[in-house]
Amino acid sequence: MILSNLAPPVKPCQLALSWDSSPRTSAKHRDEWVNGSAVSLAVTELALVSVAGQQQVMEFLRPKAINAHRTYGGAMPMNKPAINARRKFSDQCRGGWLAYGHAPIENGEMVPVTYKPDIARINEKGKPIKYERPAGSKPTPYFSPLDADAYYLIAERAGLNAPTFESSWSAWLWLLKQYEVDLVIDEGEKKAAAACANGFLTIGLAGIWNGCPRLRDTTGLPFGAPTLIAELQWLASIRPSKAPIIIAFDASESARGRVDIRNARQKLGRLLAEAGHHVRIREMQQPDGAATFIKGTDDLLVFGGANALNALKIVDFDVWTKESSKKAITDHLLQPFHTSNRRHQVIARHFKASDIPSDSNLVALIGGLGSNKTGAIAEITGKLVSITHRRSLADNQGHRFGLAIKREGQALNASNQSQGSLRQIEQAENDGFVTVADSSYIGGSGELRPEHCSGAVLFIDEADAFLRHCLMAATAIKNHRCDVLTNLAKCVAAAKQVVLAGAHIDETTLLAFERMRGCSSTIVESTLQTAASRTCVAFDKVGQLLEKIENLATNKQPFLFHTASAEDASKMAPHNLAKFIRNYWPNARILELTAKTIREPEHPAAAAMVNPSRLLDFDVVLATPVLETGFSIEDPTQHFKAVLGHTSGHTLPQAFVQSLGRLRTGVERFIWCCHNGSKLGNGAPCADDVERIKLHHANRLDLIDLVQLHEANDAIGNSAQFVRWWSEIAAHQNWLANYYRHAVEVLLTREGYSVNWQKSDVDTRPLIDELTEARDATVASETTAVAAAEPILPSRLIELEKQQRLTREQRRQVERAQIERDLGIKIPSPEQVQCSRNNCYGKALLHLLMVNSDVRQQWHQTAAGAAGRFAPDVTKAMAPSTRAKLLAGMPWLNKLIGLAGTGQTFISLDFEQQHQDAIDQRGIWRELLGFDPGGVTARTFLNQMLKLIGFKLQRTSRRETKAEIGKTYWHYEVVDDLAAVDREKVHHHLVGVISSVSK
Numbered sequence: 001m002i003l004s005n006l007a008p009p010v011k012p013c014q015l016a017l018s019w020d021s022s023p024r025t026s027a028k029h030r031d032e033w034v035n036g037s038a039v040s041l042a043v044t045e046l047a048l049v050s051v052a053g054q055q056q057v058m059e060f061l062r063p064k065a066i067n068a069h070r071t072y073g074g075a076m077p078m079n080k081p082a083i084n085a086r087r088k089f090s091d092q093c094r095g096g097w098l099a100y101g102h103a104p105i106e107n108g109e110m111v112p113v114t115y116k117p118d119i120a121r122i123n124e125k126g127k128p129i130k131y132e133r134p135a136g137s138k139p140t141p142y143f144s145p146l147d148a149d150a151y152y153l154i155a156e157r158a159g160l161n162a163p164t165f166e167s168s169w170s171a172w173l174w175l176l177k178q179y180e181v182d183l184v185i186d187e188g189e190k191k192a193a194a195a196c197a198n199g200f201l202t203i204g205l206a207g208i209w210n211g212c213p214r215l216r217d218t219t220g221l222p223f224g225a226p227t228l229i230a231e232l233q234w235l236a237s238i239r240p241s242k243a244p245i246i247i248a249f250d251a252s253e254s255a256r257g258r259v260d261i262r263n264a265r266q267k268l269g270r271l272l273a274e275a276g277h278h279v280r281i282r283e284m285q286q287p288d289g290a291a292t293f294i295k296g297t298d299d300l301l302v303f304g305g306a307n308a309l310n311a312l313k314i315v316d317f318d319v320w321t322k323e324s325s326k327k328a329i330t331d332h333l334l335q336p337f338h339t340s341n342r343r344h345q346v347i348a349r350h351f352k353a354s355d356i357p358s359d360s361n362l363v364a365l366i367g368g369l370g371s372n373k374t375g376a377i378a379e380i381t382g383k384l385v386s387i388t389h390r391r392s393l394a395d396n397q398g399h400r401f402g403l404a405i406k407r408e409g410q411a412l413n414a415s416n417q418s419q420g421s422l423r424q425i426e427q428a429e430n431d432g433f434v435t436v437a438d439s440s441y442i443g444g445s446g447e448l449r450p451e452h453c454s455g456a457v458l459f460i461d462e463a464d465a466f467l468r469h470c471l472m473a474a475t476a477i478k479n480h481r482c483d484v485l486t487n488l489a490k491c492v493a494a495a496k497q498v499v500l501a502g503a504h505i506d507e508t509t510l511l512a513f514e515r516m517r518g519c520s521s522t523i524v525e526s527t528l529q530t531a532a533s534r535t536c537v538a539f540d541k542v543g544q545l546l547e548k549i550e551n552l553a554t555n556k557q558p559f560l561f562h563t564a565s566a567e568d569a570s571k572m573a574p575h576n577l578a579k580f581i582r583n584y585w586p587n588a589r590i591l592e593l594t595a596k597t598i599r600e601p602e603h604p605a606a607a608a609m610v611n612p613s614r615l616l617d618f619d620v621v622l623a624t625p626v627l628e629t630g631f632s633i634e635d636p637t638q639h640f641k642a643v644l645g646h647t648s649g650h651t652l653p654q655a656f657v658q659s660l661g662r663l664r665t666g667v668e669r670f671i672w673c674c675h676n677g678s679k680l681g682n683g684a685p686c687a688d689d690v691e692r693i694k695l696h697h698a699n700r701l702d703l704i705d706l707v708q709l710h711e712a713n714d715a716i717g718n719s720a721q722f723v724r725w726w727s728e729i730a731a732h733q734n735w736l737a738n739y740y741r742h743a744v745e746v747l748l749t750r751e752g753y754s755v756n757w758q759k760s761d762v763d764t765r766p767l768i769d770e771l772t773e774a775r776d777a778t779v780a781s782e783t784t785a786v787a788a789a790e791p792i793l794p795s796r797l798i799e800l801e802k803q804q805r806l807t808r809e810q811r812r813q814v815e816r817a818q819i820e821r822d823l824g825i826k827i828p829s830p831e832q833v834q835c836s837r838n839n840c841y842g843k844a845l846l847h848l849l850m851v852n853s854d855v856r857q858q859w860h861q862t863a864a865g866a867a868g869r870f871a872p873d874v875t876k877a878m879a880p881s882t883r884a885k886l887l888a889g890m891p892w893l894n895k896l897i898g899l900a901g902t903g904q905t906f907i908s909l910d911f912e913q914q915h916q917d918a919i920d921q922r923g924i925w926r927e928l929l930g931f932d933p934g935g936v937t938a939r940t941f942l943n944q945m946l947k948l949i950g951f952k953l954q955r956t957s958r959r960e961t962k963a964e965i966g967k968t969y970w971h972y973e974v975v976d977d978l979a980a981v982d983r984e985k986v987h988h989h990l991v992g993v994i995s996s997v998s999k
Contacts, residue, residue: 024048029096038194038305039193039194039298040150040198042149043146047099047144048099051096051097054093057089058089061132092132095117097116099116101113102145102169103140104231105234107169108169113142114142114206115131141229141231150171151175154196155181158181179243182244183235184247185205185211185245185247186248187296194297198301198306208249208260208265211228211264212226212268226267226271227271228271228272235275239277244277245277245280246280247269248284249261251293256338259335267686278316280316283320285313290303325738329736333747334750336504336506337366342522343520347524347525348526350372351524351526356380360497362498363521364502364521366503367528368661371530374400374632377459382456383456383457384403384459385432385459385495386432387458387460387491388460389469390436392609393462394434398434399611404431435447437466439476441487444480450487450494453494458491459501461502462501463500463502463509464505464506464509465504471725472730488516493518504658531753534667534669534752534753536670536755537758538758539672540758545644545646545670545672546771547767548670558619558639558640560621560623560643561622561644562643562660564647567837568782571768571772573778574622576774583770592605593622593623593624594626596811599804602807604618621640642669643667643669643670644671646672647671649673649676649678652733653677654747657748673740677740679733680734684731684734689923726870726871786833787828787829787832790809790813791816794817794821796813797818800814822836823841823981824990840950840986843947843977844950844981844987847983855991883928896945897949899974901976905956907969929945930948946974947977950977953972953974954972955971958971
């Protein structure tokens with residue numbers, strides 16, 4: 001067993017007390033424990049000591065200034081540091097109580113654990129420090145002394161006949177060894193002592209996070225995975241396997257407090273379960289008749305005695321996790337950041353420039369849609385530099401702020417610029433400009449240097465989405481992520497002031513920028529709800545949304561539609577919706593606002609992104625997530641009669657809700673959203689789990705330093721924080737993904753919407769079929785157009801791939817040329833174009849690497865040389881070889897592949913053991929292969945595995961009954977899903993490409 005050694009424990013010591021001539025415990029302190037916390041008098045007398053005077057108090061606190069200049073028992077030094085230390089603790093030395101408890105690692109010896117002074121010190125933030133512990137020591141859990149009555153009562157409550165009481169520690173040891181005795185983990189000495197005295201064996205942690213802290217580096221920042229403290233690890237050596245441990249922390253009246261308590265319970269509970277305990281949860285419930293809020297165990301015991309505590313519901317950890325998630329998500333979304341350690345100003349109106357305090361180095365403007373966050377920035381006088389994560393948002397900001405934009409695709413070095421352009425660039429860098437994160441690294445086409453930010457206000461709009469983009473986006477930033485992050489940290493540090501803005505800025509975002517900036521943030525929060533008078537109808541079925549579209553189009557009522565689907569293969573893609581709408585409104589003026597159309601120089605979508613008022617020229621606007629953030633569509637005449645929205649869970653709930661507010665009028669909203677959202681990493685809703693498996697995965701690749709990204713050390717010190725922030729964001733998305741629809745509803749309510757859910761039994765399948773036909777027609781016409789596109793040379797392909805603004809015909813040329821480059825098909829058919837769009841390259845490559853170990857080694861070495869140093873990027877870049885190696889070790893999968901084209905069939909029962917093996921390692925399975933084998937049938941599991949390499953299952957008409965288990969199974973055959981291409985020729989082409997690149 002490995003015990004944690006985070007900091008030196010409190011050393012056992014005997015204080016110089018004058019018990020012979022005075023009571024051990026003062027009446028005041030005794031009353032606090034007995035009457036104030038329901039601790040029995042006997043336990044109080046065993047645990048509590050009243051102390052006063054420098055000799056006694058300093059002997060326990062042992063401040064370094066004193067302790068370093070004397071030996072134990074020696075006289076106190078009289079040098080200046082020692083005098084200052086005594087002055088610092090002068091009020092605390094006047095008196096207080098000292099709690100003694102057992103030290104299990106020291107064979108149960110009684111040691112002083114915590115000192116509570118009668119007069120508390122005040123910290124630098126003006127808050128009292130209620131409890132004091134020795135300098136440099138780790139927080140010690142409290143094992144309260146037991147008297148005979150407490151011992152017998154605990155045993156009786158468990159239905160046991162206890163042996164004769166001998167000593168407090170022997171009582172602890174006997175009780176801990178009994179499976180029937182519930183061991184409770186709470187917080188604080190008084191709560192633990194009170195519970196023990198009333199018959200509940202309880203350990204008191206020194207705070208909810210101190211049961212499993214993370215290690216800290218020399219700067220005090222946490223790193224690595226959390227581990228159980230030594231005393232809790234010790235429990236595994238004495239408690240029976242799967243014996244119950246109940247986690248019972250305080251209640252909280254604040255949403256943020258409840259979120260923290262739940263997170264602490266989850267973290268501790270998960271580690272205790274891994275250590276072999278049966279973990280259960282006991283949450284505080286407010287009893288009937290309580291005049292004040294009941295916060296902790298001792299409060300409840302004072303109010304209602306042991307019966308009230310015994311009446312609290314106790315549930316298994318997994319059940320509690322599921323049952324508490326919705327409420328916890330609500331708390332988190334309503335209060336996603338801490339305010340206790342930050343300046344926090346609340347306003348109930350639109351933001352103004354004067355709301356930004358000039359004396360604050362880092363300001364966060366947090367307010368809902370339409371609260372004028374960007375407008376307040378536009379009023380700032382002086383130099384302004386803005387960096388954003390969307391090109392379209394940069395264009396919009398440039399127009400709104402009157403600033404130059406450093407555009408993607410421009411070379412900003414002297415050799416490639418005319419003198420006129422250079423003067424414009426120099427002027428922009430002096431006056432302020434807008435740039436995009438992807439190219440903001442030193443040497444990038446949108447280069448942002450720390451000296452550009454010196455003396456300027458650095459503005460980051462939608463800061464939470466911006467941070468997420470910098471850490472996770474698969475856009476051009478992925479090739480320079482470390483450079484972008486390093487440079488961003490330096491620019492944040494160099495600016496005169498940094499202003500963040502957003503409706504959903506959370507704790508992770510604030511902590512990240514505070515770390516870069518080196519100071520705490522000032523939060524200015526607007527509680528204004530501009531959507532307070534708006535109604536949002538949420539449909540239960542997607543067909544109801546199509547009915548609404550049909551109704552609006554038939555009555556020729558203009559509307560704005562937000563969809564998370566951009567690709568033509570999706571039914572809800574703008575092009576397919578446009579065809580559907582024209583069935584009911586043939587001459588409608590429809591604008592498709594997508595990432596592609598806004599980059600077509602002559603397309604009206606490009607102009608609309610700069611000037612949103614141009615959207616009013618159209619009857620129907622079909623917008624993808626390019627219209628999520630940073631845009632205000634003013635519609636004074638209420639041209640648009642409704643706003644509609646659809647998301648299948650691939651867009652974050654926050655982004656989807658923000659998109660619904662782009663139109664600033666109060667017209668009704670109509671939405672449909674999926675029950676579940678997409679997940680990242682291994683799908684875990686806990687950052688520690690995401691981080692641990694992500695780093696473990698990266699470590700196996702032997703490519704990167706997992707603790708530090710050396711390029712960023714000068715900027716933010718230990719840059720393992722980058723991976724931690726990535727993990728926090730991923731875990732948050734995974735958590736919300738399980739309750740996606742609920743998260744959307746909570747966020748809409750937070751903005752002020754009145755959300756009304758509507759169900760319908762009307763058969764909408766004809767409308768869905770109609771949309772499917774539109775999708776199929778779009779796919780057919782587009783694949784045919786790509787196949788017929790004019791071929792281009794490889795050099796021209798490279799040139800076009802670098803350009804951000806392409807015509808539709810140029811996009812088709814690029815797609816055709818990419819098919820030739822990736823698959824070796826010079827003249828593709830429409831079917832082969834469609835096959836390419838279904839990730840033919842990725843599936844064929846994975847299959848090749850699976851069956852050919854030599855090519856796999858070549859590819860691995862080549863990819864390793866091109867991979868970055870950010871763990872999430874490395875694991876993604878190396879995924880083909882990692883997955884292929886794993887798949888190659890599955891003979892059953894090779895057996896399935898061998899059935900393709902043979903006509904042979906099988907039943908899923910033959911592979912149920914393989915399915916169970918995958919479920920047993922579901923976290924790693926999801927990390928490496930991208931899906932969770934749990935919660936699906938064996939048939940679905942097999943189909944998902946085959947889809948990875950371009951095969952699929954097809955059900956036959958044959959069924960087979962297994963009488964011995966009383967089940968009937970369908971027979972399936974394996975079909976090649978890449979039949980449109982010659983798999984062998986594609987493999988041959990890929991071998992040649994990999995071989996040439998590796999040389």
